Amino acid sequence: MKKNLILGIETSCDETAAAVVAAGKTVLSSIIASQIPIHEKYGGVVPEIASRHHLEMVNEVIAEALLQANCSFADLSAIAVTHGPGLVGALLVGVNTAKTLAYALKKPILAVNHIFSHIAANFLVHEVRFPAVCLVVSGGHTSLFYLTSRSEAALLGATRDDAAGEAFDKVARVLGLGYPGGPAIEKAAEAGDAGAFTFPRAFAGQDDNYEFSFSGLKSAVINTLHNLKQKGQTYRTADVAASFQQAVVDILVEKTCLAAEAKQVKTVLLAGGVAANGALRQQLEQALAAAGRTLLYPPLELCTDNAAMVAAAGWDLYLQQKFAGLDLNAVPVLDNLWQVK
Amino acid sequence: MTTMKIMGIDTATLVCSVAVVSAEKTLAEYTQQVKKTHSERLLPLIDTLLRDIGLQPQDLSGIAVAGGPGSFTGLRIGMVTAKALGQALAIPLCSVSTLAALAAQHPLFPGVICPILDARREQVYNALFAAGTPMTRLTADRALPVAELVAELKKQTKPVLFVGDAVPVYRPLLSEVLAERACFMPPESAICRAASVARLGLAQFRAGEGQSWRDLRPSYIRRSEAEVNYQQAQSKGGGSCAGLD
Ligand SMILES: [Zn+2]
Numbered sequence: 001m002k003k004n005l006i007l008g009i010e011t012s013c014d015e016t017a018a019a020v021v022a023a024g025k026t027v028l029s030s031i032i033a034s035q036i037p038i039h040e041k042y043g044g045v046v047p048e049i050a051s052r053h054h055l056e057m058v059n060e061v062i063a064e065a066l067l068q069a070n071c072s073f074a075d076l077s078a079i080a081v082t083h084g085p086g087l088v089g090a091l092l093v094g095v096n097t098a099k100t101l102a103y104a105l106k107k108p109i110l111a112v113n114h115i116f117s118h119i120a121a122n123f124l125v126h127e128v129r130f131p132a133v134c135l136v137v138s139g140g141h142t143s144l145f146y147l148t149s150r151s152e153a154a155l156l157g158a159t160r161d162d163a164a165g166e167a168f169d170k171v172a173r174v175l176g177l178g179y180p181g182g183p184a185i186e187k188a189a190e191a192g193d194a195g196a197f198t199f200p201r202a203f204a205g206q207d208d209n210y211e212f213s214f215s216g217l218k219s220a221v222i223n224t225l226h227n228l229k230q231k232g233q234t235y236r237t238a239d240v241a242a243s244f245q246q247a248v249v250d251i252l253v254e255k256t257c258l259a260a261e262a263k264q265v266k267t268v269l270l271a272g273g274v275a276a277n278g279a280l281r282q283q284l285e286q287a288l289a290a291a292g293r294t295l296l297y298p299p300l301e302l303c304t305d306n307a308a309m310v311a312a313a314g315w316d317l318y319l320q321q322k323f324a325g326l327d328l329n330a331v332p333v334l335d336n337l338w339q340v341k
Numbered sequence: 342m343t344t345m346k347i348m349g350i351d352t353a354t355l356v357c358s359v360a361v362v363s364a365e366k367t368l369a370e371y372t373q374q375v376k377k378t379h380s381e382r383l384l385p386l387i388d389t390l391l392r393d394i395g396l397q398p399q400d401l402s403g404i405a406v407a408g409g410p411g412s413f414t415g416l417r418i419g420m421v422t423a424k425a426l427g428q429a430l431a432i433p434l435c436s437v438s439t440l441a442a443l444a445a446q447h448p449l450f451p452g453v454i455c456p457i458l459d460a461r462r463e464q465v466y467n468a469l470f471a472a473g474t475p476m477t478r479l480t481a482d483r484a485l486p487v488a489e490l491v492a493e494l495k496k497q498t499k500p501v502l503f504v505g506d507a508v509p510v511y512r513p514l515l516s517e518v519l520a521e522r523a524c525f526m527p528p529e530s531a532i533c534r535a536a537s538v539a540r541l542g543l544a545q546f547r548a549g550e551g552q553s554w555r556d557l558r559p560s561y562i563r564r565s566e567a568e569v570n571y572q573q574a575q576s577k578g579g580g581s582c583a584g585l586d
Contacts, residue, residue, distance in 0.1 A: 042567055042571065046565065049567060051413070055421060055559070058424075059428050060555070063428070092418060096422055100384060104398045327385050
């Protein structure tokens with residue numbers, strides 16, 4: 001029998017994913033069936049459609065992950081699954097698949113918090129020295145954490161309304177750039193002037209405040225475009241995209257640097273789908289380097305939703321024997337990172 | 342060969358029901374209707390039931406699941422559980438019509454058996470059956486307005502037996518229109534029962550109609566609301582889908 005293999009399963013939003021990871025570190029396989037093309041025409045993820053596709057794909061993706069990892073169900077030490085936060089109907093597919101497999105195979109069930117799994121993506125590729133500060137930015141979350149180990153985190157602050165990724169999606173929609181918005185805005189912004197428009201940066205310049213807000217920024221972009229159209233003035237989409245992106249990056253950089261300084265950490269981690277944004281990576285890296293700090297982030301394929309990060313986060317639960325019961329449920333809103341039933 | 346032991350699962354409505362049957366008997370059937378989600382109840386119920394009858398999951402020969410119609414989320418819980426069991430244990434699966442499993446509980450009724458499940462928006466999921474073993478299916482599974490179903494039933498003269506979770510909702514209307522032709526069962530004989538699903542499944546397995554986890558699919562009958570709205574918007578010439586989800 002092979003040792004320390006965790007099967008990870010992820011169905012919290014629009015990717016159906018499964019992966020096999022050895023000892024929370026070595027990715028033996030990571031399979032992702034993306035639904036992005038399916039939801040594109042609706043301009044966002046439709047929960048019922050997402051749930052239906054997860055159901056069709058989840059067992060296939062698991063079989064493929066085992067095949068590519070060259071292992072069988074019997075080789076697994078445990079099965080880890082995202083149980084929240086996320087779309088409840090989508091989560092239910094992964095949760096019930098994982099716990100039923102675990103039950104039939106007599107393996108432990110590991111209930112993983114989605115946000116924390118994004119952080120854990122870093123553990124797959126970096127030897128992280130603690131303590132560290134981590135900025136998680138994705139379509140669903142914008143949060144700053146203080147980490148003292150692989151499995152101990154304290155929330156410093158989070159968004160009060162929209163997540164950064166959500167703002168990217170909405171602004172991209174208004175600009176007619178398509179879905180998902182993150183990559184579309186980044187691409188458009190390359191040819192734009194980031195100083196062409198001045199958009200608000202919520203809570204900027206406030207020490208000891210690690211909260212974010214992006215709904216005002218989104219509204220400001222929409223109002224600006226509306227006013228220009230009313231006056232019959234033209235504008236360059238690239239300039240709007242670049243100015244908007246700069247406003248997001250500025251506030252993320254400012255708050256992250258503030259947290260790193262307050263906590264006096266040497267290492268800062270970046271995680272989540274928006275961590276794939278080149279402008280954010282580059283500017284955050286520069287700002288931190290100026291203060292002698294190192295920025296770590298996962299490769300692109302581990303930034304967006306995947307199951308390798310779920311297996312990595314599950315590994316720490318496995319070591320602590322924090323196993324979930326057969327009555328494990330999906331939790332759409334999950335504030336406590338360590339909530340295990 | 343030892344006797345076939347088939348597990349039945351039905352989570353298509355608010356009822357959560359699990360059973361194991363053989364050709365000769367129902368070994369056990371546990372049926373709950375309490376305010377807890379299927380996600381929390383189903384697997385513990387399966388575990389308890391198998392323990393109580395001294396079976397291991399790998400002792401099962403196959404799994405039959407109520408594959409729809411029914412609540413989308415409910416169907417998916419039953420379906421993913423069946424699929425994962427099939428994948429982990431490498432045993433065959435089959436999907437049974439929720440409506441057929443409801444009707445099959447009344448093989449001796451001298452008339453038309455009419456299961457109705459609440460499909461909201463004044464609609465029901467329904468199919469019509471004629472009694473007998475095996476019973477005869479008179480219509481396909483469908484979603485239709487209650488008024489349409491009532492009009493259809495008024496055209497014939499046989500007694501009609503109503504079962505399913507939409508009965509309490511529409512009973513006054515049905516009694517009024519069909520008078521003494523409308524027949525009803527006590528609640529425990531009118532709800533989804535997994536033993537009935539397993540019994541129909543057993544027949545399907547014997548007929549060689551078992552499927553692998555790869556091929557098992559729920560039968561939602563209805564598309565998602567977003568798909569319907571999108572298609573309507575497209576056919577009206579509008580391309581916008583803002584605010585759909
Ligand atoms: Zn995510």
